[in-house]
Amino acid sequence: MALVNSKKMFEMAYKNGYAIGAFNVNNMEIVQGITEACKEENAPVILQVSKGARAYANHTYLVKLVEAAVKECPEIPIVLHLDHGPDFETCKACIDGGFTSVMIDGSHLPFEENIALTKKVVEYAHERGVTVEGELGTLAGIEDDVKVEHGAESYTKPEEVIEFVTRTGVDSLAIAIGTSHGAYKFKPEQCTRNEEGILVPPALRFDILEEVSKKLPGFPIVLHGSSSVPQDYVKMVNENGGKMPDAIGVPEEQLRKAAALSVCKINIDSDLRLAMTGTIRKFYNEHPDKFDPREYLKPARANIKEIVRHKLKNVLGCAGKADECK
Numbered sequence: 001m002a003l004v005n006s007k008k009m010f011e012m013a014y015k016n017g018y019a020i021g022a023f024n025v026n027n028m029e030i031v032q033g034i035t036e037a038c039k040e041e042n043a044p045v046i047l048q049v050s051k052g053a054r055a056y057a058n059h060t061y062l063v064k065l066v067e068a069a070v071k072e073c074p075e076i077p078i079v080l081h082l083d084h085g086p087d088f089e090t091c092k093a094c095i096d097g098g099f100t101s102v103m104i105d106g107s108h109l110p111f112e113e114n115i116a117l118t119k120k121v122v123e124y125a126h127e128r129g130v131t132v133e134g135e136l137g138t139l140a141g142i143e144d145d146v147k148v149e150h151g152a153e154s155y156t157k158p159e160e161v162i163e164f165v166t167r168t169g170v171d172s173l174a175i176a177i178g179t180s181h182g183a184y185k186f187k188p189e190q191c192t193r194n195e196e197g198i199l200v201p202p203a204l205r206f207d208i209l210e211e212v213s214k215k216l217p218g219f220p221i222v223l224h225g226s227s228s229v230p231q232d233y234v235k236m237v238n239e240n241g242g243k244m245p246d247a248i249g250v251p252e253e254q255l256r257k258a259a260a261l262s263v264c265k266i267n268i269d270s271d272l273r274l275a276m277t278g279t280i281r282k283f284y285n286e287h288p289d290k291f292d293p294r295e296y297l298k299p300a301r302a303n304i305k306e307i308v309r310h311k312l313k314n315v316l317g318c319a320g321k322a323d324e325c326k
């Protein structure tokens, strides 16, 4: 099937208590790792591209890579989504250039300006069958060009969501309930440590999610910054020349809980980066004589595939759901 927008996926995800995985793509191996897992697990998927990815790989290459995945995986629905669209022009370029969904991130703007910008994107997108994600509240952490210091983040205000959604016409809303971008989601002083000295992060603000959901019944909610930063990959990085002390993510049980509620899209990027980097570092360490990129990209791709498979089955709950999302 051709690329789809996110409408049907979110409708089914909301109704049946799961979330669609939104994975960031930057090159061929990442696109292949993700979509091979989704194909084998019969899962719908959102492949998302940030401003940084477009700058790195070039819009045309990314679209063609995703089109290749669509051709190779005709049995699963795939959305091509712009992650953190910074302005109307970028959203327009993506809509005109083959994307089926865009995010306009006006979360740093005053409320009225966020509404005006989001509404403008929605009008342009909806005329062309493209779905739009907006954002209220800001997450801490770093994702490409989006940088917010820890302490400067702000939770979504539930009292604003009805007005925002009604006036903009957005199809989904990203909210801030304590997730954060990057591999260092929480400062050590925000956490406790377990017996093994591993940091245990503070719980997500499910009270805010519940209040938002009560105000917007049936409306799809999005969580950004939702990698879990698997400690086995952090260890693999650190044991093979890396230096990522106290890298920490959102516990998977909390994401599973959110997916069963109104959260229909969960963004995961850092976990795939860690799987790729850990695998390549280990390969370099064990095979200092090798220099063929295929030899280290192949196991990196295989581990991306396995971590995505794990997310689909055990965290998102969307394995086996491709058919109902068509």
Ligand SMILES: [Zn+2]
Residues within 6 Å of the ligand: 084, 143, 181, 224, 225, 267
């Ligand atoms: Zn994000």
